[in-house]
Amino acid sequence: MTLWWAVVAVCAGCYALKLAGLAAPRRLLDHPRVRRFAELVPVALLAALIAVQVFTEQGRPAFDPARTAGLLAAVVALLLRAPFLVVLIAAAAVTALVRGVLG
Amino acid sequence: MDRTTHRSAAVRDGLGVGLAVGLSGLAFGASAVTAGLSVPQACVLSLLAFTGASQFALTGAAGAGGDLVAASLGALLLGGRNTLYGLRLADLLRVRGPRRLLAAHGVIDETTAVALAQPTQEAARTGFVTTFAALYLTWNLTTLGGALGTSSLGDPGVLGLDAVGPAAFLAILWPRLAGSAELRGLAAGAAAVALCASPFLPPGVPVLLSATTVLVVLVR
Numbered sequence: 001m002t003l004w005w006a007v008v009a010v011c012a013g014c015y016a017l018k019l020a021g022l023a024a025p026r027r028l029l030d031h032p033r034v035r036r037f038a039e040l041v042p043v044a045l046l047a048a049l050i051a052v053q054v055f056t057e058q059g060r061p062a063f064d065p066a067r068t069a070g071l072l073a074a075v076v077a078l079l080l081r082a083p084f085l086v087v088l089i090a091a092a093a094v095t096a097l098v099r100g101v102l103g
Numbered sequence: 104m105d106r107t108t109h110r111s112a113a114v115r116d117g118l119g120v121g122l123a124v125g126l127s128g129l130a131f132g133a134s135a136v137t138a139g140l141s142v143p144q145a146c147v148l149s150l151l152a153f154t155g156a157s158q159f160a161l162t163g164a165a166g167a168g169g170d171l172v173a174a175s176l177g178a179l180l181l182g183g184r185n186t187l188y189g190l191r192l193a194d195l196l197r198v199r200g201p202r203r204l205l206a207a208h209g210v211i212d213e214t215t216a217v218a219l220a221q222p223t224q225e226a227a228r229t230g231f232v233t234t235f236a237a238l239y240l241t242w243n244l245t246t247l248g249g250a251l252g253t254s255s256l257g258d259p260g261v262l263g264l265d266a267v268g269p270a271a272f273l274a275i276l277w278p279r280l281a282g283s284a285e286l287r288g289l290a291a292g293a294a295a296v297a298l299c300a301s302p303f304l305p306p307g308v309p310v311l312l313s314a315t316t317v318l319v320v321l322v323r
Contacts, residue, residue, distance in 0.1 A: 006171040007144050010161050013152035013175070014182040018154075018206035019207035021189015022198070027265035028125045033321070035200030038187040040317040042277060043279055046156065046179055050295035052306075053269045055165050059306045061298055070266030071273070078277045081243060083123055088130045095263025 065102060070095030108224040116217050117233025123242025124213050126157075130267040132249025137264050138166025143252040153239065154211050156181035156275055157182045159238055159268045161308075166265075169306030177310045188215040195219075195227045209235030212275065285320065292316040 020099035026035060052086050077087040124250040128149060135145035140162055157178040164174030191212045195218060198206045209231065245315045253264065280287050293313035300309035 003140060003144060003148075003171065003245050006161060006165065006175045007140075007147055007152075009175050009282045010157060010182075011176045013146065013179040013209060014124055014152040014154050014157055014185070015248060016297050017179065017182045018189055018210040021186035021191075021210060022193050022196070022203055022207050024186070024190055024193075026190070027204070028201075035187070037178065037317065038184060040320055042156070042181055043289055044243045044278045044293035045160075045177060045310060046317050047293040048105050049160055049163060049177070050269045050272045050276075050308045051128075051294035052301060052310055053167070053272075055298060056167070056301045057305075058168060059304075059305045065282070066263065067266050067269075069270055070263055074266075074270035074273050076235070078274060082211060084271075085130075085272050088127055088264060088267050088270050091266040092253050092263040095223055096261060097267035099261065099263065 066095045066099035069098040106223070106225065108162055109223050110229045111216070113221050113226040113230035114233045116220065117230050117235075118237050120213050120217050121237025121239075122241055123204055124303065125238045127155070128217040128242040129244030129249035129252075130264075130271065131162075131242075132246040132251075133253040133262075133264045134159065134160040134166075134267045135173055136253040140250075142247070145250040146243070146247055149243050152178075152182075153208060153242070154185060155242075156272065159271055163268045164307040164310070167306045169310060172307065173254045173307030173311055177307060180311070180314060184212075184271065185210050188212075191215065191229070192218060195224055196231060204230075206235075207275075209239070211238075213238055221245045235269065240281075254281065289316055289320050292319070 005097065050071070054071050056062055057064070070091040074087050074091040077090040132151065133146050135148070136142065148161070153159055155256050159317060160181050161174050161178040164177060165171065189207065192215060196206055199320065214231050214234045217234040218227045221227040221230045280290060293316045296316055297313040298308040304312065
């Protein structure tokens with residue numbers, strides 16, 4: 001699978017998922033199981049993505065002090081109720097800073 | 104408040120959220136190019152996928168040299184929450200035919216949040232349309248800017264751009280974690296599963312595997 005195919009598949013799939021919700025029969029949402037599943041899956045996926053992108057390299061667990069510091073900066077920014085973009089900038093800036101200092 | 108006030112409040116909400124969140128397209132464009140996508144690939148994702156978490160998920164896994172099928176599946180699983188937003192918005196928007204095809208593209212976290220926060224149905228529709236328009240425009244322009252800027256920059260690790268994707272995920276996750284100990288437990292479990300599985304499975308697959316932790320919570 002080339003990168004372009006992945007891009008096309010994700011674009012088509014994401015649009016289909018959005019449309020499915022607007023077009024689906026209303027009573028689907030009355031199922032507590034459906035609603036619960038939909039609430040839980042993104043939480044698990046996002047947490048796993050954070051863990052993998054911060055604490056692995058080339059598919060192996062790895063500790064990168066700079067990225068870890070960047071994630072902590074994001075936590076602090078979120079605790080201070082900073083807006084979305086400020087959280088991202090704080091993470092990047094601290095990562096860059098620590099990387100620069102540690103060389 | 105009368106109808107016009109409700110509607111102008113909805114416009115204000117929509118513009119504010121749309122412009123502020125849209126700026127983080129800069130981060131997406133930058134991290135996409137960092138991950139090895141071309142500038143056109145980054146822009147096509149923002150134009151046609153137009154859902155931040157899925158876009159970051161695909162580029163993050165691609166950057167780790169991961170299996171692209173698993174990476175795409177992960178992105179689509181994340182996109183599945185837009186289906187639920189659509190279910191909730193359908194009654195508010197009441198769109199049919201070609202307008203429904205267009206409105207569907209705008210069914211994402213931010214437009215749903217603004218629409219559901221409005222006091223009347225009319226204001227909800229205004230909020231949805233305004234957020235969609237402002238965010239779509241800003242997100243795509245800043246994606247292009249971030250992608251072009253990074254591709255002419257050299258080594259993006261120096262700027263700490265590899266931390267932007269995880270920070271974006273954390274920011275999306277934060278309100279949910281703050282409100283529920285059960286969800287915090289689920290998040291910790293999913294992260295642990297993905298990390299423990301990562302030496303044994305191709306990149307991208309551990310993230311999919313982590314979704315099984317949901318079953319544990321559901322069965323309990």
